[in-house]
Amino acid sequence: MKLYLKLKSLLEDTDKCLNCGACFSVCPIVNAGIPNNPRKVGVYALKDLRKIEHYVTSPFNCTLCLACVHACPINLPTPEVVKYLRSRVKRPSVLEQLVDNISSSGNIFGMEKNERWMWSMELEFPLEERIDVKAKVGYFIGCNSAFSPSLSGIPVAHVTLFERAGVNYTIISNERCCGLPAMMAGEEKVLKEVAKVNINEYKKRGIKKLVTSCPACLRAWREVYPKITNVPFEVQHTTQFLLSLILEEKIKLLKREGKAVYQDPCELARGSGIMEEPRRLLRATGVTLLEFPENRLEATCCGGGGLLRAANPQVAIQLATLRLQEAKRIGGNILITACPACKQNLMRAGCEIPVLDVSELLLEALPPST
Amino acid sequence: MKSEYVDALIIGAGVTGLTAAEIIGEKGFKTIVVASGYGCSQASSGTIDVLGRYKGKNIIKLDEALGEFVEENVNHVYAVAGKNFVLKALSGFHDKNNGFFVGKSGHNMDVITPIGVSKKTYLVQFTMQEASLENLAGNKVMIVAIPNLTCYAPHIIAGKMREEGVNAEVVKLDLSAISPFQLATVFESNPEKLAEKLKATGANNYDRVIIPPILGLRNIQEVLQAIEELLGTKLIEIPSFPPSVPGKRLYLLLKERCEKVGVTVTLGEVASRIKVEKGEVKEVITDKKRYTPSFLVLATGWLLNEILRIKGIPKWRRKNVFNFKVEGVENLFIAQSSVSHEESIGLGAAITAGYLAGNAAIEYLR
Numbered sequence: 001m002k003l004y005l006k007l008k009s010l011l012e013d014t015d016k017c018l019n020c021g022a023c024f025s026v027c028p029i030v031n032a033g034i035p036n037n038p039r040k041v042g043v044y045a046l047k048d049l050r051k052i053e054h055y056v057t058s059p060f061n062c063t064l065c066l067a068c069v070h071a072c073p074i075n076l077p078t079p080e081v082v083k084y085l086r087s088r089v090k091r092p093s094v095l096e097q098l099v100d101n102i103s104s105s106g107n108i109f110g111m112e113k114n115e116r117w118m119w120s121m122e123l124e125f126p127l128e129e130r131i132d133v134k135a136k137v138g139y140f141i142g143c144n145s146a147f148s149p150s151l152s153g154i155p156v157a158h159v160t161l162f163e164r165a166g167v168n169y170t171i172i173s174n175e176r177c178c179g180l181p182a183m184m185a186g187e188e189k190v191l192k193e194v195a196k197v198n199i200n201e202y203k204k205r206g207i208k209k210l211v212t213s214c215p216a217c218l219r220a221w222r223e224v225y226p227k228i229t230n231v232p233f234e235v236q237h238t239t240q241f242l243l244s245l246i247l248e249e250k251i252k253l254l255k256r257e258g259k260a261v262y263q264d265p266c267e268l269a270r271g272s273g274i275m276e277e278p279r280r281l282l283r284a285t286g287v288t289l290l291e292f293p294e295n296r297l298e299a300t301c302c303g304g305g306g307l308l309r310a311a312n313p314q315v316a317i318q319l320a321t322l323r324l325q326e327a328k329r330i331g332g333n334i335l336i337t338a339c340p341a342c343k344q345n346l347m348r349a350g351c352e353i354p355v356l357d358v359s360e361l362l363l364e365a366l367p368p369s370t
Numbered sequence: 371m372k373s374e375y376v377d378a379l380i381i382g383a384g385v386t387g388l389t390a391a392e393i394i395g396e397k398g399f400k401t402i403v404v405a406s407g408y409g410c411s412q413a414s415s416g417t418i419d420v421l422g423r424y425k426g427k428n429i430i431k432l433d434e435a436l437g438e439f440v441e442e443n444v445n446h447v448y449a450v451a452g453k454n455f456v457l458k459a460l461s462g463f464h465d466k467n468n469g470f471f472v473g474k475s476g477h478n479m480d481v482i483t484p485i486g487v488s489k490k491t492y493l494v495q496f497t498m499q500e501a502s503l504e505n506l507a508g509n510k511v512m513i514v515a516i517p518n519l520t521c522y523a524p525h526i527i528a529g530k531m532r533e534e535g536v537n538a539e540v541v542k543l544d545l546s547a548i549s550p551f552q553l554a555t556v557f558e559s560n561p562e563k564l565a566e567k568l569k570a571t572g573a574n575n576y577d578r579v580i581i582p583p584i585l586g587l588r589n590i591q592e593v594l595q596a597i598e599e600l601l602g603t604k605l606i607e608i609p610s611f612p613p614s615v616p617g618k619r620l621y622l623l624l625k626e627r628c629e630k631v632g633v634t635v636t637l638g639e640v641a642s643r644i645k646v647e648k649g650e651v652k653e654v655i656t657d658k659k660r661y662t663p664s665f666l667v668l669a670t671g672w673l674l675n676e677i678l679r680i681k682g683i684p685k686w687r688r689k690n691v692f693n694f695k696v697e698g699v700e701n702l703f704i705a706q707s708s709v710s711h712e713e714s715i716g717l718g719a720a721i722t723a724g725y726l727a728g729n730a731a732i733e734y735l736r
Contacts, residue, residue, distance in 0.1 A: 021613025022408040025551040033552055070638035073407040270638065273658065293588060297637055329559060 010081055016074050023068035023078060028301040029061060032318050059085035060092060061315065064184060064306030065266035070297055082306075087186030094310045095185040103190045106176040106197075107143040113173070119145070119152035125163060127171070135170035137162075137241075138207040138233075140198075140221070142214035143177050144340040150347060151340050154213055157359035158238055164366065165250035172201045178212075178220035184307050191220070195228045203232060213238040213359065215267035215274075215339045216305070222272065237268065239277040239338050239358055246284055253365040255286030260361070261332030262289060263323060263346070264299035265339030278338045278358050285365040290332050292323075302337070304345030320349035328353060336361055373653055373660040376402045378731045381641045381654070382669035384409025385717050386705050388624035388635070389463070389724025390667050394731050395633035403628065404639040404656055408621060410671050414717060415609040416583070416616025417481060417498070418471065420460060421448075422490035422714030429490055432457065432476050447719045451726050459725035460718060464493060470623060472499045480504060482608045484522035486530030492718060495616050497585060497594060497607040500578070503534040511538045512576040514568070519547045521610035522582045541571045550584050554615045558586035561593045565600035574602050583607040583615040587622055620717075641670075644702075651702050665734050667727045668704045703730045 024030060059082045068078045091099075101110035120127045139162070145154045162169050176198050179191030202210060210233055212218050221235040245251050260282055268274045275296045282289050294300045303309070303319025324346060327335045335355045337343050346355040356364075378394045380387045383405035395401045421429050421439060429435040436456060440449045448456050461475055473479055473493035480488045480502035488503055500506070511531065515524040524540045531538035545567055547553055557564045564584075573579045585607060586593040598605055609616060625635050644666065645653040651666045705723040 018413075020408075020413045021549075022412055024549055025408075025412065025613050025618055030549050031552045031555050033546070033548060033556070035548055066638075069407075071408050073409065075406050075638070075640055325559070 007084065010077070010084060013076055014081065017076060018073065020073060022071040022073060023076075026067040026071045026298070026300075028063060028065060028067065028303065028319055029315065031300070032315070032322060034061065034315050034318070058092075058311075059089065060095070060307065060311035062306050063266070063301045063303055063308045063316075063319070065301035066270040067266070067298075067301065070270055079306075083184065083186060085186075086184070087188070089186075091185060092311050095307060098307070098310060099182050099185050099187045099190060102177045102179065102182050102194065106174075106194065107147060108177055108181050109143065109147050111147050116141075116146045116173075116175070118147070118149065119155050120159075122152060122156050123159065127159065130159070130169060131171050132173050132205070133170050134205050135168045136208050137167055137169040138202045138205065138210040139169050139171050139238075140178070140210055140212040140214075140217055141171065141175060142212060142217045142340060143181075144344065145213060146175070148340070148344060151344055153360050153363075154340055154343070154357045157357065157363040158213055160363055161242060161245070161251060161359060161366070164369070165245045167245070167250075170205050170207065172198075172205070174201055178214075178217040180216045180220040180224065181307060183220075183224070191224065192228055195220075195225045199225060199229060199231060207233050209234045209236060209241070211236050211238045211241045213338070213340065213357070215265045215271060216341065219267055219271050237272065237274050237277070237338070239268075239274065239281055242359065242362065243277045243281055246281070251362070252367065253285055253362065254367050256365050258287040258334050259290055259332050260287040260334045260336045261292065261327040261330060262295075263292070263302055263327075263335060263337040263342060264296055265337055265342050266299065266301050266305055268338055269296055269299055274338075278336075281358050281362060282336060285361055287334070287361070290327075290330055292326060292330065302342050302346055304339070304341040304343075309341070309345055316345055317349045320345045324349055324352050334361075371660055373662040375662045376400050376664070377735055378402075378665045378667065379404070379654055379661050379663035380667040380669055380727075381405065382409060382667075382671060383621070383625070383635055383637060384669060384671050385411045385414075385620070385624065385720035386671075386724040386727065387667065387669035388621075388628055389721055390669060390705065390727040390731065391633045391635070392624070392628045392631060393725065393728030394735075395628060395631035397732055397735075398632075399732075399735055401633045402661065403633060403635045404641055404661075405635075405637055406640045407637055408618075410720075411621045411624070411717070412617045413612040413614075414617045414620070415483075415612070415614055416495055416620045417491045417609055417716075418460075418463070418473075418493035418718055418721065419489075419714050419716035420456075420478070420492040420718030422478060428478075430478050432478060432492065447723050447726070451722050455725070456718070456722050459722050460492065462725065463721045466627070467623065470496060472496050482527065482530075484527075484609060484611050486523065486527035489714065491714075494609075495583075495590075495607070495619065497583070497590060497605070498609065498616075500604070501580070501606050501608045503531065503536065506531065506536045506538075506578060507534060509536060509577040510575075511536055512571075512573055512579045513538055513540045514573075514579060514581045515540050515542045516545050516547050516553070516582065516584075517542065519550060519553075519582060521550045521614065522608065527580070527608070539576075541573070543567050543571060549613075550582060550610060550615045551587075551613070551618070553584040554587050557584060557593055558589060561585075561596040562600065565597045568597070568601055576603060578604050578606055580606050580608060582610050587615065587619055590619070644668075646699055646702075649699055651699060663701075665701045665731045666703070667731060668702065669723070669727065701734055703727045 176194040179194040182190040303316035309316040377399035380403045471493040478490040528538040643655040705727040
């Protein structure tokens, strides 16, 4: 079974290109002034792999943000072409390392298994009773949130909210990377291995629903895993789950002030069509919601996706800086996103205004426990 | 998957689809536009061509020419709508977008094309209103050339202008560019940057400065004003080759106005099947959702259209799309305007088709 589209079908698709330039007009990399052209990546390069060097810096100069597919009048799968090209050319050494890390230690950083609990030191309650137990809900943390010290606030906020709402949940100590980064790097074998381990772990705990705060992990679970084997439970993004908890009044929030701009994560909005849940959560905290001129399905990528942060960090930060400037220009004093990768990338661009995950905003609005 | 009910569903987010959607949405009907991507508007020059040339002659007064055209092309959208309807639809469109589009009611005007020749068009975006050879004759004009930007041909334009008695000079700007959209995005938030670059080349010594359309996508008025104040001379944009910034401006303008009246516009959603039962469109299936529309407008264009299967209508031929009504199907309107099969008829046909579709939907839904 192949996860990538086959070369033949890609060629058939790209043959239809009209050269209208719609993809060109929305590409965040082009709009940031970096020479790269999705039209050429997608269409010309595929026909002659040797030409890639002439047209683009490399197929790794892409955030896989899906903006080009959305703008394309005939929906050419340019990101699929990019992934295919990535699987056929020599990977930068950072990405080679990343793929190795996933297959050897199960996470993108190559860290030890016991290092994944660093974030839980910030908790005010013991987490042990929640690890590897039978439960209704599984919380898939994802490598970025679990290991990056700068993102520890995300899992902390989530488990605190779950505890407050009395959710019967579990976290798996043997959690592996979802495998999508490997696939983005052009390596599909690794994904199949980790998928089986992950699905098995949660099956053993008999969960009914899996929630994850990472939109990339979400897409792996929802779209790629079912192609490998049966996923016998529902998979949701945490914004959907948290919204249902608030609607059931299991979480009550205090009102807070602020002018928040919401950055739609590409994988969440264009990838999974989840756009209103995070906005409703934001409004539930009482903050004023400001919108970028390009929002929802047409949102501009912050540069955090598609492994661009690993392959070409300067460009990734350049894109994030543009987002932050725009957020400031429209009058926001806080930037909210719903993706660990977005948050990290936006933070790296220098925090002119604070960048928070939706869950962290909810945590701030949580009344003190009695 | 549950089907979502809508009063009017429009497939296609081009000029026709969005014009129709706005008219229907204004009346308070629940309206949704789904499209696989940007429509032809983005690939257009962003000027509204109604009937620029007919039988080898340039048209100035639209009234008479349209009358003649309508009599001789009975299958064309203009004939289906009727001359008076076309003129009314166009002035309706102009009123709604007054300020952004300029032109003289019922008359064509001149505009310079990206290769320097003149064409007759009905409405142009306000930044281009002085972009005609007649206006510029006798002036000292600077034509800006930006390295790597191929959206217009400055040297050819200069040559043509000199033939017409314009004192035109091409000046290269010290600017690295990849795409007109990139520049438009940059200058939208930072007009001083362009003013600086222009000043460095001595643009303030010219009567007029001609630039490709790069003055932003939304707040063009402010950008233009800021630069003209800093520079002390007038800036004129001229239309460019597709993919063009004016085309995208038009799309954004129409889309944002649709959203103001409560219409949802979803890109990246591909309609794959239309179910017709007992002479009625029952359901539309896309790759993401199912809809049960009371009324369906098919505005998928022609140039960018992939064949849509309409189940229940045998042998639906795409050729004669100006017949508009599919026989026996009450709640379907086909408004494939881009088959205008005459030169210099562009978005005028699209607007007319949009108004036709909108009115048909409102009448049915009432």
